[in-house]
Amino acid sequence: MNTDSCPIPTPQERSFLAIQQAAEQTMLEKVSRAISDATAEVTRNVQDAGLKFEPTSEGYFMFAVQQATFVRLCGGNPDTLRGGNPEVGEHVIRNCRNIIDTYWKSHTAQTAVP
Secondary structure, eight states: OOTTSOOOOOHHHHHHHHHHHHHHHHHHHHHHHHHHHHHHHHHHHHHHTTOOOOOOOHHHHHHHHHHHHHHHHTTOBTTTTBSOOHHHHHHHHHHHHHHIIIIIIHHHHHHOOO
16 A cells, blocks of 8 residues: 555545635635736826826736735734744745746756757
8 A cells, every 4th residue: 555645535525625726716816806906006096197107017016915925924914024933934935946946947947948
């Protein structure tokens, strides 16, 4: 018997996972819409004010969400950036590094054209 494999979920576990995944998908769609809406709002308000500034990119708002989420995940206050647990922060950063190394660097290496 291979103990490295995942057990087959029970019907109740499958139901729970389906509910959780649906809520997660809805949440992520709302975040994405909020980022797009914030970008459009700034663009509209800057134009209405007659200001000569480049519109704020979606990347700016994505970073704002990422930073606030990171700080909250680490137990800190996103308004002051204080109070976070550095050990949790290191785990989050390590997870991000693993995504880069596992999915992006290895994928690039496998699909790169010489």
